[in-house]
Amino acid sequence: MALNYMRALQKVAKSRLATCSAVTSSRGYATGALPEAVEPAVWRNPAAVLHGVNDLRFEDVPMPDRLQDEYVRIEMKAVGICGSDVHYWKKGRIADFVVTGPMVIGHESAGTVVELGPNVTNLKVGDRVAVEPGVPCWHNKASREGRYNLCPDIRFFATPPHHGSLAQYIDHPAAFCFPLAPNLTHEEGAMAEPLSVGVHACRRAGVSPGKNVAIIGAGPIGLITLLAAKAYGADTIAVTDVKEDNLSLADTLGANVALLQQPHATTAQVAEALRTALPPFGPDIIIDCAGFESTMQTAVQACVPGGKVVLVGMGQNEMKLPMASASCKEVDLLGSFRYANTYALCLKLMESRKVDVMPLITHRFGFSSDEVTVAFDTASRASETGAIKVMFNMN
Incomplete structure (x- = not known):
């Protein structure tokens, strides 16, 4: 009920944004578009949270009341399951990366911008975006030379201790969100990650x-x-x-x-x-x-x-x-470790149809407690299920 109410408020805000000339506030709403008293203060945010080996739960995770500078809030629309997600679920670790506390899983993702933080100029509410999951610190030699995938302090979705993207909403730097061309789906946006x-x-x-x-x-x-x-x-x-x-x-x-x-x-x-x-x-x-x-x-x-x-x-x-x-x-x-400076190219390759990733998506699920469990089981038994890429369609 709270989630439906919140979405209704968002739709009203977006509609008024399109017709009024008011200045956009730090929450992405037009000033005066909604009375402050009815602006949604609590975001219900269901997510797939890994607590330990074979312990994946569907539960709410808190969202900040205000966005950081140059961040956007994204309503997730498509999230794929990677082999590393399955490995964390089954083993609790990959090499030196060990799950030591609750962690939202998932890093192959795309969604729609629903809120803008201060000083965001490259995106607007309603933009569909592919989300690059790794954000470097920018202070080390690798980052300064453009090889930010090698940043030792990179914050990468669903790599302990950093939360991932298999949630209703995430906050992410606008610089690492890439608009989707009209002919690209959210699923293709999520596939920009493995293509990278x-x-x-x-x-x-x-x-x-x-x-x-x-x-x-x-x-x-x-x-x-x-x-x-x-x-x-x-x-x-x-x-x-x-x-x-x-x-x-x-x-x-x-x-x-x-x-x-x-x-x-x-x-x-x-x-x-x-x-x-x-x-x-x-x-x-x-x-x-x-x-x-x-x-x-x-x-x-x-x-x-x-x-x-x-x-x-x-x-x-x-x-x-x-x-x-x-x-x-x-x-x-x-x-070859992850990637750097690839997302714009990958989206162009898919937009031009030089690359068609859709045949790789073999299984699709919605986003609920039961479906999360079944989806991860399907991905983990790929030799039996024939799964290549398992994809969540969030709503």
Whole structure:
């Protein structure tokens, strides 16, 4: 009841904003549009809150009464489930990032601006936006050089201890909210996040026309990296995985070769298969979206002399690699962590239809206690459910 009342007030405010010439206040309402006494002072904000391993609850979280300078309040419309969200739910940690207290989950998101904080000039109430989840501190060397994804103090949605975006409302810096073109949906806005991972990996690798590219792993990130590599003009792209269904989707998305890896194949055998699949010499670039010792060993063996291997997947923290071989072949081993300065490009790629992410969304759910539980279970059992990208449509 309170939520409906609040939305009604918002609609009145927006209508009056469109017709009056009053100055906008710090809450995003026109001064005089609503009596102060009836302005909503409490925002009911249901969210998916992770309390610990296998302990995901649907509960209200508090919202500040006033927005910070240069922040906006966003009503979420679409939020995707990432493998990292599932991992935090099932394991309570990823590497050194440990869930130690209640944390709102989710970081692939898009919504509609419902309120403006002071000094916001690039957005207005009603704008549909994709939300970039990582906000750096801007004071360290990496941030100043434009590689803000490497900021050690970055505040990234749903990375402990920072809350995520699977909530009815979030507050976020306006500079990290990107307007959606009229032909883009909120779901596509949410998919700008995983697409950014693929675009960043392709940038790190130098994917371009004339290059043969191999992608190891046909999960959500591997498939979206395939789309990014195609957009960057790679000549030939091979994708390998152990799941036939995922490879079928890779084939549909435009992979030139979809290579099924046999369960007991050695790294040398898989490497030889990749070299054969990408004649005449093999892959110039290998992007490992699985991130295991065996997959990285395969990548080093398969890569052409002078080629590049980019590690995106984080399946294993420590691994042994044939470094002598990598040195003799002068193979560049590159890490790829999240992304920086990608959102505008990703939205343009989708707006122009050079990239179509919609086939990756296999399951959709609403936003309620029961649906949150079922959605995360569906994503966690992808081998049984066939899930690639599970998406919440918030309302």
